[in-house]
Amino acid sequence: MARKRYTHAINEALIEEMSRDPRVIVYGEDVELAIMGDTRGLLDRFGRERIRNTPICEATLTGMAVGAAAAGCRVVVHMMFSNFIYTGFDAIANQMAKLHLMTGGQAVMPITIIAAYGGGASNAAQHSDSGYPALVNLGGVNVAMPATPADAKGLLKSAIRGNNPTFFMEAIGRGGEMGEVPDGDYTVPFGKAATAREGRDVTLIAIGSMLKPTLEAAKKLEAAGIQAEVIDPRTLVPLDEEALIAAARKTGRIVVVDEARDRCSAASHIAAVLADKAFGALKAPVKRVTVPNVCMPYAPNAEKRMIPDADRIARIATETARA
Amino acid sequence: MPTTEPSRAELLALYERMLLIRRMEERLRADAAAGNLPGAVHLYIGQEAIATGVCAQLRATDLITSTHRGHGHFLAKGGDPKAMMAEIWAKRTGICRGMGGSMHVADFSKGILGANGIVGGGFAIATGAALASKLLHDTRVAVAFFGDGAANQGVFMECLNVSSLWKLPLLLVCEHNQFSEFTPSQDITSGDIADRARAFKIPTTVVDGNDVVAVWQAAGEAVGRARSGEGPCFIQAHTYRIQGHLEAEDLFLAGGKYREKHEIDAWRQRDPVERQQQRLLAAGVRPDDLQAIDARIGRVVEEAVKFAVESEPADSDLALELMFVGQKA
Ligand SMILES: Cc1ncc(C[n+]2csc(CCOP(=O)(O)OP(=O)(O)O)c2C)c(N)n1
Numbered sequence: 001m002a003r004k005r006y007t008h009a010i011n012e013a014l015i016e017e018m019s020r021d022p023r024v025i026v027y028g029e030d031v032e033l034a035i036m037g038d039t040r041g042l043l044d045r046f047g048r049e050r051i052r053n054t055p056i057c058e059a060t061l062t063g064m065a066v067g068a069a070a071a072g073c074r075v076v077v078h079m080m081f082s083n084f085i086y087t088g089f090d091a092i093a094n095q096m097a098k099l100h101l102m103t104g105g106q107a108v109m110p111i112t113i114i115a116a117y118g119g120g121a122s123n124a125a126q127h128s129d130s131g132y133p134a135l136v137n138l139g140g141v142n143v144a145m146p147a148t149p150a151d152a153k154g155l156l157k158s159a160i161r162g163n164n165p166t167f168f169m170e171a172i173g174r175g176g177e178m179g180e181v182p183d184g185d186y187t188v189p190f191g192k193a194a195t196a197r198e199g200r201d202v203t204l205i206a207i208g209s210m211l212k213p214t215l216e217a218a219k220k221l222e223a224a225g226i227q228a229e230v231i232d233p234r235t236l237v238p239l240d241e242e243a244l245i246a247a248a249r250k251t252g253r254i255v256v257v258d259e260a261r262d263r264c265s266a267a268s269h270i271a272a273v274l275a276d277k278a279f280g281a282l283k284a285p286v287k288r289v290t291v292p293n294v295c296m297p298y299a300p301n302a303e304k305r306m307i308p309d310a311d312r313i314a315r316i317a318t319e320t321a322r323a
Numbered sequence: 324m325p326t327t328e329p330s331r332a333e334l335l336a337l338y339e340r341m342l343l344i345r346r347m348e349e350r351l352r353a354d355a356a357a358g359n360l361p362g363a364v365h366l367y368i369g370q371e372a373i374a375t376g377v378c379a380q381l382r383a384t385d386l387i388t389s390t391h392r393g394h395g396h397f398l399a400k401g402g403d404p405k406a407m408m409a410e411i412w413a414k415r416t417g418i419c420r421g422m423g424g425s426m427h428v429a430d431f432s433k434g435i436l437g438a439n440g441i442v443g444g445g446f447a448i449a450t451g452a453a454l455a456s457k458l459l460h461d462t463r464v465a466v467a468f469f470g471d472g473a474a475n476q477g478v479f480m481e482c483l484n485v486s487s488l489w490k491l492p493l494l495l496v497c498e499h500n501q502f503s504e505f506t507p508s509q510d511i512t513s514g515d516i517a518d519r520a521r522a523f524k525i526p527t528t529v530v531d532g533n534d535v536v537a538v539w540q541a542a543g544e545a546v547g548r549a550r551s552g553e554g555p556c557f558i559q560a561h562t563y564r565i566q567g568h569l570e571a572e573d574l575f576l577a578g579g580k581y582r583e584k585h586e587i588d589a590w591r592q593r594d595p596v597e598r599q600q601q602r603l604l605a606a607g608v609r610p611d612d613l614q615a616i617d618a619r620i621g622r623v624v625e626e627a628v629k630f631a632v633e634s635e636p637a638d639s640d641l642a643l644e645l646m647f648v649g650q651k652a
Contacts, residue, residue, distance in 0.1 A: 033505040033579040040577065054441050055511040056503060087476075122361035122413070124424045126440030190592065245370035292643060293652045298424030299413035299637030300361045306642060 001183060006176035007162075009149035010038040010114075013156040014076065016185065018046055021074060021150050024160060026051040028061065028078030028114075036116060036172065037081060054176035058088030065111045065165075066095045066321050074160060076111040081127045082115035082169065096165045097140030108244035112159040116170040118209045118259050119296040119307050128303075130259040132210070133266050135167050136236050142166040142190060143236040147211035149179040151234055154188025162190070171209035198225035202253040202321040204313065206232055209268050210257040210289075216310035219318060224314075226321045244270060245278045252283035253320045257313055262290040284304060284323035326540045331606060337379055337535045338599045339616050342369040344395045344622045345596050346617075347404055351394070351425075353409065354628075355570035361413055362424045367395035369533070369565035372595035373498050374399035374537025377466060377558070380546045386434040386452040386465045388445030391635035392564075393438025396468050397428045400435050408627035414634035421637025422645060434463075443476030445469060446495075450482040453555070455623045464549045466494045472503025483523040483555075490554035494545050495520065497557070498532060502563040505572075505581040520557035532560030533595040536602070563590035 002014070018024045024262075026042060042051045054061055058079065065075045079085050085092065092113075099107035113282035119128035135143050142164050146152040152170070159166040172276045181261055196211060197218050206214035211232050218228040231247050233240055254274055258267035267288040274286050289308045297303055324590060329337065348366045355364045365372070370392070376385070378399035389396035397407055402418065410417030418430050429437030430467045438451065439445050449467035456463040473479065474497055486493045499514055501508050520527045526548065528541040538560055545556035568571070600613060646652040 030504045030506055031578060033581055035504060035575055037575075037577065040579075053506045053511060056472045057475050057477060059477055083441070087443075104423045122424060123363060124422075124427055124440060126426070126444075127363075294642040294646050297422045297637065297642040298362060298419075298427070299421035299639070301413075301636050302421065302639040302642055 001180050003178055004149050004181045005178055006149045006152050006170070006172055007037040008169070009153040009181045010156055011040060012181070013153045014039065014042060015045065017157055017160040018042065018050055024050070024070060024074045024076065026076040026078065027054050029056055029080055029156060031078050035172070036078065038170070039078060042078065057184045058205050059083050059090060062088035062113070063091035063095065065113070066091055066099065066109065068288070069111050071108060076112045076114065076160060079113055079115040082117035082131055082176045083126050085113070085115055085131060093138055094140070097138040097254045100140065108163050109165045110163050111165040111297055112156070112168055113166070114168045114170060116172045118171060119303055122298055122300050122303060124298040125295035130291065132167065132169050132236065132259050133264055133269070136266060136269065137150075137264070140165065141237065144168050145171070145234060145236055146207070147171060147209035147232055147234070149177060150186070151188055151194070153181050154186050155234065156191070157185070158190055161187070169208060176213060186277065188234065190235045191240050193231050193240035193243035195229065196232050197228065197230040199229035199251070201227045202255065202283050202317050203229045203247040203250060203251045204317055205247070205256045205270060206230055207236070207256070207258045209259050210308060213308060213310045214257050214313055217313035220310060220314040221317055221321070223303065224318065226318060228317060239270070239273070241273055241277065244274060248274050248278035249281040252281050253323070254282070254286045255289060255313070255317045255320050256286065257289045257308055258309060258310045259291060261293050262288060263293050265290050284320050287316050287320050289316050327486055327543055329536055329539060332472065333379070334536070334599070334603060334606065335608070335616070337375055337424040337539060338596070338603055339620065340375045340379070340399055341535060341596050341599060342617060343404065343620050343623065344371045344375065346620050347398060347408070347627065348394060350628060352566065352570060353606050360411055360425070362426070364411070364425050364570045365392040365568065366570065369590065370498055370500060370562045371395055372535035372538050372599070373496065373532045373560045373562060374468065376535045377494070377496055377542040379539055380542040381464065381466065384434060384463050386436055386449070386463060388436045388449040388465075388467045390445065390469055390473065391426045391438060391440055391442070392470070393426070393428055397430070397435055397438065402428065402430045402435055403626040404623055405630040406430070408631040409634050412631035412634070413637055414631055415637045416630065416634040417637070419640060422641065427537050442475040443469065443478050444487050446473070446476070446482040447480050448612050450486050450491060453486060453493035454489065456492050457489070459627050460548050464492045464494060466496060468496045468498060470503065471497060471499040471501070471508045471512060471516060474519065475512060480519060483525060486555040487523040490552065492549040492552070493555040494542070494549055495555065495557045497559045498562055499559055500562045502517040502564055502568065502581070504568045505576065505579070507581065517557065517559045521562050525555050525557045527557040527559065529559045529561070532562035533593045533598065535595055565590060599650055601610050
């Protein structure tokens with residue numbers, strides 16, 4: 001165990017997986033000097049046979065991943081900001097997500113796509129989306145949402161070893177958190193939620209970047225005499241429905257916190273699942289704390305209003321706990 | 324066709340516009356370093372001759388698309404320095420009311436269809452603007468400014484094809500500044516970008532992008548051709564990015580290095596603003612007159628900053644109003 005930054009944990013996972021399996025390759029724009037920090041040092045260690053800078057051509061980067069996977073590589077593509085997933089969306093939505101089915105199970109796509117999402121840095125609308133609900137809706141891709149350095153390491157290793165296309169969504173918008181990371185070959189299975197905090201009065205389900213403000217909110221609630229449980233689904237596809245339903249049964253009061261836009265967000269999907277499968281246990285409406293249905297404004301004051309923070313989460317959680 | 328020589332008044336106007344861009348950005352550089360500006364700031368220092376030379380050949384009604392490095396295009400096309408400064412300072416008086424910021428300065432009323440955070444995002448927009456001009460039978464020309472990095476997006480080749488096929492009034496201006504973020508262009512680009520345009524039978528000119536007169540002359544011919552219905556043109560302007568990819572790039576590099584200081588210094592010797600200044604002095608313009616221009620621009624910049632600083636912050640709920648026309652978010 002050692003304290004590490006989120007990007008450092010990702011770096012460690014990449015080094016370990018590239019060392020473990022010579023078929024793992026990494027490419028993307030400016031991965032060599034590591035514009036996002038997480039691929040730093042890989043070039044020196046592994047050379048251009050294993051990691052390389054690409055031209056700016058996202059439509060080709062995602063398409064090549066399909067072909068390289070078909071031809072025997074385990075592919076890690078770094079898309080930098082998650083908005084650039086849109087630029088490369090065709091091969092994702094029309095090939096990657098569909099080929100296993102369409103080929104009657106022949107195509108196996110061990111592809112990991114890394115991208116940083118979220119706002120908070122005044123990067124404006126084309127660099128601040130939390131676009132993962134669109135990926136969730138594709139059906140044929142996994143979506144991992146690590147919130148902590150430990151989960152970043154463990155989920156990335158599982159993603160690279162897995163045989164399905166997987167999006168690994170980096171919550172590094174605000175610099176990347178510090179946290180304890182287990183040493184050695186640490187993996188986190190997909191589809192297993194984590195309990196970040198125990199409590200009996202209200203359950204806060206926090207997705208990815210929202211774990212931190214949600215835990216802050218839980219502290220505020222504690223001061224007000226409300227014991228909040230905090231659950232982190234860790235992957236949206238597959239989704240640990242069982243854990244979420246169990247949480248709903250425990251407190252009967254649920255708030256889902258998500259940095260995506262509200263409409264068809266991950267939060268709204270989770271709310272729907274609980275309304276469907278835990279209806280009898282609910283004591284209050286399932287509430288969503290999300291970004292309004294807007295694109296992220298540039299001005300810091302305006303951006304701050306849009307992104308859920310501890311105060312907003314605590315206020316809605318309090319209402320839900322007392323409803 | 325004999326190349327046109329700019330008049331003395333034109334030479335002075337080119338100089339003044341370049342200097343405006345330079346002084347505005349020097350101020351932005353200082354304010355970025357002082358932590359006064361939210362978000363990423365990508366400076367155009369060293370490339371001013373390109374936007375200036377091209378836009379001097381445009382009419383107010385012509386349309387341009389720009390890049391993440393868009394302040395120069397905005398100012399060259401006649402964008403208001405105050406409104407741009409206030410935008411970057413995230414104020415409600417900004418040209419995009421604080422919603423867009425440095426990477427998104429736009430003024431549709433002046434044909435500035437916007438800087439863009441998506442590399443290559445401007446190609447098809449400019450092509451579509453040129454299509455509209457053709458279908459509406461007006462004489463507007465559309466110009467897409469883009470970097471050598473953007474030329475590797477597939478949409479570039481798609482726009483070369485469609486614009487050439489349909490003889491659209493489009494000018495494509497590649498600002499070849501040698502880098503795509505931290506990657507040298509030659510590491511990620513095969514062949515000569517100009518050859519891509521040639522392959523689609525698009526007339527192509529390669530110019531010294533640090534010589535505003537050379538750019539102005541090339542643009543004059545290209546715009547004339549596009550306006551007269553002969554179809555698209557391509558200009559490749561060789562230049563160099565003096566500043567980092569973005570201000571505070573050292574933070575991202577964390578000790579890593581992608582170019583040598585002597586290379587930057589060598590390009591400083593070819594500074595487009597200074598070259599134009601030398602040209603003017605050689606043509607007999609008095610140093611006092613040049614100083615008067617600088618002083619005038621200094622006041623414009625000061626006023627712009629004052630306006631930005633004194634303006635109210637952006638309306639924090641405006642995004643809810645602006646997602647649609649006449650419809651709430
Ligand atoms: C679609 C997309 N991919 C990647 C990026 C990240 N990015 C921003 S600027 C840049 C380099 C652009 O190089 P170039 O087009 O040559 O313009 P320059 O920065 O040199 O002016 C990259 C890769 C982006 N903004 N958009």
